[in-house]
Amino acid sequence: MEHILFSINNGVGKITLNRPDVLNSFHMAMGKEMREVLEECKNNKAIRAVLITGAGRAFCAGQDLAAAIAPGADIKVIVQEQYNPIVLGIRNLEKPVICAVNGVAAGAGANLAIACDIVLAAYSSSFIQAFSKIGLVPDTAGTFFLPRLIGMQRATALMMLGDKITAEQAMEFGMVYRVLPDEALMAEAEKLAEQMATMATKGLGLTKRLLNASFTNSLKEQLDMEGELQAMAAKTQDNAEGVKAFLEKRKPVFKGE
Numbered sequence: 590m591e592h593i594l595f596s597i598n599n600g601v602g603k604i605t606l607n608r609p610d611v612l613n614s615f616h617m618a619m620g621k622e623m624r625e626v627l628e629e630c631k632n633n634k635a636i637r638a639v640l641i642t643g644a645g646r647a648f649c650a651g652q653d654l655a656a657a658i659a660p661g662a663d664i665k666v667i668v669q670e671q672y673n674p675i676v677l678g679i680r681n682l683e684k685p686v687i688c689a690v691n692g693v694a695a696g697a698g699a700n701l702a703i704a705c706d707i708v709l710a711a712y713s714s715s716f717i718q719a720f721s722k723i724g725l726v727p728d729t730a731g732t733f734f735l736p737r738l739i740g741m742q743r744a745t746a747l748m749m750l751g752d753k754i755t756a757e758q759a760m761e762f763g764m765v766y767r768v769l770p771d772e773a774l775m776a777e778a779e780k781l782a783e784q785m786a787t788m789a790t791k792g793l794g795l796t797k798r799l800l801n802a803s804f805t806n807s808l809k810e811q812l813d814m815e816g817e818l819q820a821m822a823a824k825t826q827d828n829a830e831g832v833k834a835f836l837e838k839r840k841p842v843f844k845g846e
C-alpha cells in the first residue's frame with residue numbers, strides 16, 4: 590500500500606494514514622486502501638483490536654481539497670464510495686476500534702475519529718468541523734454521531750461555526766475518552782489496543798452491535814436484543830473461560846472464540 594501503513598502486532602491491526610505532506614487528507618487511492626485494510630481487519634482472526642492514527646503532525650485534514658476539484662471528481666461519488674463504506678466498515682467491524690488522534694482532525698478526519706469506539710487524543714490535537722468554511726455540509730456520519738455524543742446545541746454550533754476545539758474541550762464535550770501528553774499518546778494507545786486484543790473479542794463485538802442499535806431501537810427492541818445477544822455471548826468459549834477463571838481465582842486466558 591502507498592498511502593496507508595498497516596501492521597499486525599500482538600493481536601492489533603494498526604492503520605496509519607500516511608500522507609503527512611497534506612495532513613493525511615483523503616484522496617480516492619487512500620480511501621480505497623483504507624477500505625481494504627478495514628476488510629482485512631474484519632477477516633483476519635489474528636486481529637482482535639484495531640488502532641487508527643495519522644503519520645506526522647496531523648491526524649487527518651479530511652478530503653484532499655485539490656483532489657476534490659480535479660477534473661472528473663464527483664463529490665457524491667467521493668462521499669458514497671469513499672467515506673460511507675469507511676464509516677460502515679468501522680461500525681460493522683465487531684472488534685474494538687481505537688483512534689489515536691495525534692494532531693489536527695478536520696472535516697471528514699474529525700468525523701472519522703468520532704466514528705471509532707474509543708478515542709484517545711494528544712493534548713496538542715484539535716477538532717474542526719471544517720465543512721461550513723468551504724460551503725459544504727458535514728459528512729462521514731458527523732451529523733449522526735456528533736449530536737449523539739455532545740448534544741444538538743453544541744453539534745450545531747461546531748458544525749455551523751467551524752470553530753476549532755482543543756482536545757481537552759473535546760473530552761469535556763464527550764467526543765474523546767482520554768487526553769494524553771503528545772509523547773505518551775502512541776504508547777498508551779498501543780497498550781490499550783493490545784489489552785483489548787486479549788479480551789473476550791466476541792463479547793466486545795456483540796457489545797458494539799448493541800451500542801450501534803441503541804441509537805435507533807425502542808427500549809423494548811433493545812431489551813429483546815440484549816437478551817438475544819447475551820445468549821450468544823453465553824455460548825462463547827471465552828465466557829466459559831471467564832467464569833471458570835473467576836471460580837478458580839485466576840486471570841482468564843481469552844482466545845476470542
Ligand code: T3D
Nearest residue numbers: 610611612614650651652653654657664667695696697719
Ligand atoms: O469531495 C468533497 O469535497 C466532499 C467531501 C468532503 C469531506 C471533507 O472533509 S470537507 C473538509 C475538507 N478539509 C478542510 O477543509 C480542512 C482544510 N485544512 C485546513 O483547514 C488546515 O490545513 C488545518 C486547519 C487542517 C491545519 O492548518 P495548519 O495551518 O496546521 O496547516 P496548513 O498549512 O493549512 O496545511 C499544511 C499543508 O497541508 C498545506 O500544504 P503546503 O502549503 O505545505 O503545500 C495545506 O495545503 C495541506 N492541506 C491541509 N489540509 C488539506 C491540505 N491539502 C489538501 N486538502 C486538505 N484538506
